[in-house]
Amino acid sequence: MNYIASITSQGQLTIPKPIRDKYSLHNRAKAIIKDTGTIIEIRPLPHRDILSLMGILHDNPVVKANRGKPSQQIIDEESAAFEKAITDNVVKEMGLPPRKK
Structure with a gap:
C-alpha cells in the first residue's frame, strides 16, 4: 500500500499510523x-540498542579475571x-x- 507523507520545515516526516503500528514505531x-x-x-531499527547490552558481561569469568x-x-x-x-x-x-616449561 502507498501513502503520501509531508515533510515539515524542520525536515520531519510523519510516518502514517498504519505503518507505525505494523512496524512498532x-x-x-x-x-x-x-x-x-x-x-x-x-527501515525500523530493532528496539534493542547498545544500552540494552549493558551488564551482559558482568558475570563473565574472563571479564572478571581481567577487570x-x-x-x-x-x-x-x-x-x-x-x-x-x-x-x-x-x-x-x-x-x-x-x-619443557
Missing part, C-alpha cells in the same frame, strides 16, 4: 535511513596464551615430546 523509536542513489529506504588490568597487559597475556596453544597443538600433531 512508537515514541522515541529509531529507524535507519538509506540513500540507495535512486530511492530512500527507511582492572591495563589493556596492553591483557593483550600480551592473551597473545602469549594463543602462541602457547598453537605451539602445543603443533608439537602434539607432530608426535614430538611436550616442551
Whole structure:
C-alpha cells in the first residue's frame, strides 16, 4: 500500500499510523535511513540498542579475571596464551615430546 507523507520545515516526516503500528514505531523509536542513489529506504531499527547490552558481561569469568588490568597487559597475556596453544597443538600433531616449561 502507498501513502503520501509531508515533510515539515524542520525536515520531519510523519510516518502514517498504519505503518507505525505494523512496524512498532512508537515514541522515541529509531529507524535507519538509506540513500540507495535512486530511492530512500527507511527501515525500523530493532528496539534493542547498545544500552540494552549493558551488564551482559558482568558475570563473565574472563571479564572478571581481567577487570582492572591495563589493556596492553591483557593483550600480551592473551597473545602469549594463543602462541602457547598453537605451539602445543603443533608439537602434539607432530608426535614430538611436550616442551619443557
